[in-house]
Amino acid sequence: MKTGMFALALGLLALRWLPALPSVGWLLAMLVLVLMLLPFRTYPLAFFLLGLSWACISAQWALDDRLRPALDGQTRWIEGRVIGLPQQTGEGVRFELADSRARNVLLPKRIRVSWRGGPAVRSGERWRLAVTLKRPSGLLNFHGFDQEAWLLAQRIGATGSVKDGERLTPARNAWRDTVRQRLLAVDAQGREAGLAALVLGDGSGLTREDWRVLQDTGTVHLMVISGQHIGMLAGLIYALIAGLARYGCWPSRWPWLPWACGLAFAAALGYGLLAGFGVPVQRACVMVGLVLVWRLRFRHLGLWWPLLLALNGVLILEPLASLQPGFWLSFAAVAVLVLAFGGRLGPWSVWQAWTRPQGLIAIGLFPVLLVLGLPISLSAPLANLVAVPWISLVVLPLALLGTALLPLPFIGEGLLWLAGGALDGLFSGLAWLAGRVPAWVPAEVPLGYWLISLIGAVVVLLPKGVPFRVLGWPMLMLAVFPPREPVAHGQLEVVQLDVGQGQSLILRTRHHTLLYDAGPRSGTFDLGARVVLPSLQKLGVGALDMMLLSHADADHAGGAGAIARGIPIKRVVGGETEGLPAVLGAQPCQSGERWMWDGVSFELWQWPDATNGNAKSCVLQVEANGEHLLLTGDIDRAAEQAFLVSPLAAPTDWLQAPHHGSRSSSSRAFLQRLAPKSVLVSRGRGNAFGHPHPQVMARYHALGSQVYDSAEQGAVRVQLGAFAPPVVARSQRRFWRERLP
Template identity: 65%
Template sequence: MRTGMLALALGLLCLGFLPALPSVGWLLVLLVVGLGTLCSRAWPLGVCLLGFCWACGSAQLALNDRLARELDGRTLWLEGRVVGLPTQSVRGVRFELEQAVSRRAALPARLQLSWFDGPPVVAGERWRLAVTLKRPRGLLNPHGPDREASLLARRIGATGSVKAGELLQPVSGGWRERLRQRLLAVDAQGREAALAALVLGDGSGLPRADWQALQATGTVHLLVISGQHIGLAAGLLYGLVAGLARWGAWPRRWPWLPWACGSAMAAALGYGWLAGFGVPVQRACLMLAVVLLWRLRFRHLGSAVPLLLALCAVLLVEPLASLLPGFWLSFAAVAVLIYCFAHRLGGWRPWQAWTRAQWVIAIGLMPAMLALGLPISLSAPLANLVAVPWISVVVLPLALLGTLLLPVAGVGEALLWLAGGALDLLFRLLAWLAQLQPAWVAQPLPLLAWLLVGCGALLLLLPRGVPLRGLGALMLVALWSPREVLPQGQVEVLQLDVGQGLAVLLRTRNHSLLYDAGPARGDSDLGESVVLPTLRKLGVDRLQVMLISHAHADHAGGAAAVHRGLPIERVLAGEPAELPGALQAQPCGVGEGWQWDGVRFSLWQWAGAASSNDRSCVLLVEAGGERLLLAGDMESAAERAWLKAHGATPIDWLQAPHHGSRSSSTEPFIRALAPRGVLISRGQHNGFGHPHAQVIERYQRRGLAIHDTAVEGALRLRLGSHGEVEGQRGQRKFWRDPN
């Protein structure tokens, strides 16, 4: 049985590693081979192939349900029903729509929509909306999150922005929305949003500082309803029934074990219903059902078998779950605990088991965190040692009981007030720990180094006295594997995918420079959410220079976040007095230049500029006979001034001025520079129409290689090696839209 489940799990898990899905013909061949081997000695291979075919077929159906390419970027009137809990922010509301229909085209089954400055939207309502629809895509940067994989795993076939709408059918129900508003209205000592997250799984109201504290201390799982919360709710009722039976207070005519298992499952389903039965909750309920069934009927088969059965059951229900990091972390955590605590000789006192569980999880999940590119919290064992029992024993029972007793005047509010106070104490502790020890962002490891770390973690988790256990600590030294050292006279150029904005990282052998820091608008700061995490994952722990071309929000918006997150020796700017926040910058020095590791950097700014765009500080980089011009947003007048100052000096690569705007990239400028290629940074379907069709035609007429972040993701170039530009989307995954 174990062999069959292992084979099935292997076939189902192969999906996430495929660069492309097999064709229907090949799937039929594999299906026939799999069925044919089921009755032979090679039956595990047949089970594996059947699992593989099931996963690929499910993924293909999800891909087929994506928005048609001819509708990408078009605005349609459609009707649909709101599902889930809409997320409200200062910029508007985001929600999901099902049963969407349009008279003009067939639409995917589920849409994710944003309505900037829109009215309140409630689950269950039917709306008629004018929506600009887009195929599911997202920003794509090295070692960053893959939004396309997440959208596919949630079977969202299109995203879109609402332009106008009218409510067709209000709802008298919408009980989860009403309950959320009720929770947000109680006095919970300032922690009303955290209560809503804990009870309903709605973390949209949590302040950014709270999220940062949770991430830095490895305690996000406490406020995101997952297996831990479902298991706790189930465990409370299971323990109650078992305790009554042990104390002789349970009726003898009722077998206690079936009642305990049934009560636990009912509690889990009730909490899941309260939380909206999202994918993580469904997975947790399914895993719990398998565990309880095993506890009831097959207790002699050990703990690994139910874990395997739960893994297979989850993947059979939703094969795309393996595209989500939470799937791997949840199963890895359970597997680590089984590996460390099952079949051990001797017993531990409860406090010993609890403290050991924290460092076991910290070490055991390290390889998974590294593989998924997630930050590793060094304070997580200590934080969870306090936070998990505090949430489990104090906060969650008070929050759930208070929610249930809200109809009883005064009682529910009092319990929620106590729960909010307990949460406030916890958040104060987590904020202190986060400040004391921020999360560690490890550089991506080569495969061999990662395998060494994984083997080292497994050795360290062996029981005391096992030979070679101490070797595990030595193997963890691979965590600090040296990164590739650039040759003298070369510079690595990485134009990040930041949507409608610009951020370019330049790294020589020993120095780093950031040209612009990405956009920030409202509560969206890509300097904090994209630029800073990418720099850390690439091993950039200090910037020698941050150069902000000019003060527009799409170039300078993220500068303050980068400045807070990294030491910066020098900040230069085209408009230093106009920068956001408290940034202290020096003006762009016309004619200033320096040399790092054999690479030459030169600054230029038009002294007669009359507009912010034309005041862009321009950077010319020369390495190994290759030249790159970072032009910011300069327009035609500044381009003429550049030609007057520098003449017809050819370059190799050009960052498209002003994102390819019609007011830039003039014919004389392109002809004089004669670049090999152009790098465009812009957001897909942006409202400015960048890049303009005339500019693209101009580039094509000159034979330039055009590289576009909206099409290729982040762009990487090794200046000085005379190579080509590589786009992040060139790393093929079956869920990535190639166009």
């Protein structure tokens, strides 16, 4: 039976790596094959195909529920009910709608919308909204968060921005939102949002600084992933009833063991519902239930069997859970503890049981964090050594008890005040630690080296006395210091990042790195910090030789501050230094400045008569082994005419479309002189400016230029000097991604 359950898990997990979903015919064939195999007792293959079939069917339902392409970009009046917990931000509110309907069109079951400057929205309300609808999409880079996968895993079929709306009915059955409002209204010494995260699993009120501290110290799971708290609460209830029965305080006519197991599981489910019943909570509730069943029936299930059943239970309920990083981290952490504790011949002391799991989890999760592309906290073992018992034994009991007693005057508020103070003290200590040991973002590791490091981590986690266990350490370290293949001499690696309606390109020679533009920033939404800086770190860039900001517009230079804070920069050059932060120490762009890096030549140009920001863009021409690249910023037609009389106005292989393909740029004379073979367009999908303009695209196509559009194809990697075709992020086939146009 265990073999069959393992095969079922493999089938359910296989969905994560499918480049495309099988057709209906193939699904029917697999189901027929399952029925044919069962009589012959070939359970592993039958269960594998059964799991794969169910996962594919469920995923196809989610894909079919996406917004139809014909409605993409349209503004429609829709009606829907607010579900979940709306997220209030400094710029507005984000929330999800269910049971949405509009006149004469079929809408997805769930729609995620944002309302800039919108009013307060509560869960359970019904609204009539004017929404500009969009198909699920997101920025797509070689190293970064996959928004499309996350939206599909949440079964969100469309996103949108609200233009106007009216509330039709008040909130109904919005008890979680009511609890949140009560928590946010009490005095918790400034940590009201933290208590809401602990009690309800709602981290929307935490500040960016809070998230940075939690990430740097590896304690995010304490505030959002409530799995361990589910087990702790169930254990407290069980221990309480067992203690009452032991000292004769439990009614003798009620068998204490069934009551202890039943009430413990009821507490776990109740807290799970309060926390939103996400994947970690589902896993914890299933495992708690299995442990309690074993205790009630006095049957030993082992340690791996409950974990395997929990894994299958979560994936059967939601096969798309495997698309979320939290799923892998949650089950991997439990598996590490099972491996660490299950193989020991004797019990650990209290000190060992407290200190060792944190180090073992850090080792076991290292390959998982590495393959998921997540930052790795070097201080996590030390931080969790204090934070785990402090949250579990002090903050959370006070927070849950205070929440339950809020109807009683002063008692609930007092307990929450104490919980907030305890949480604030913890955050102060974590902030001090994070300031001294920030999270480490490792460079990308080739698959082969990662597999070796994974084997090394498993070997290190084996019990003492296992032969050759010490060899696991060098295998594990191979992922920390992997051999790297440098850029060839005389060539240049160019990566145009997908930063939406903005621009940022990374240019790397063998020993030097230049960043052309830093991505956009709007309010607290800084793509320099979210996309550009992590991409540099994933490429193994430890310092920038130059950051060249074409001009000071926010869509090109907005992320410069975050990048300067995150990585050393030897020199900053700007097309208009007066509009850049003084802290950058930017030098003005000098036309005619030339330099050579590792056999690759660079030269700058700027229109001396420019008066506005776009026309003052600093233009960069690069030549590698006879292949040319021209980066133009946002120059307009007048600047293009001035450029045509410069020595740089020669046929080019790669052209960055001026001003994102705006109608005010890419003049006919400019394009005819340059005759670009390929064009890079950096813009946001469905942007309000209409970039790139159809007339501009028609000119490129008339010249026979191949256009690479970040909104359609994601990030683009070019090996300048190799005369090779580029690599686009969307060419990496995944079943949830739309195919290339």
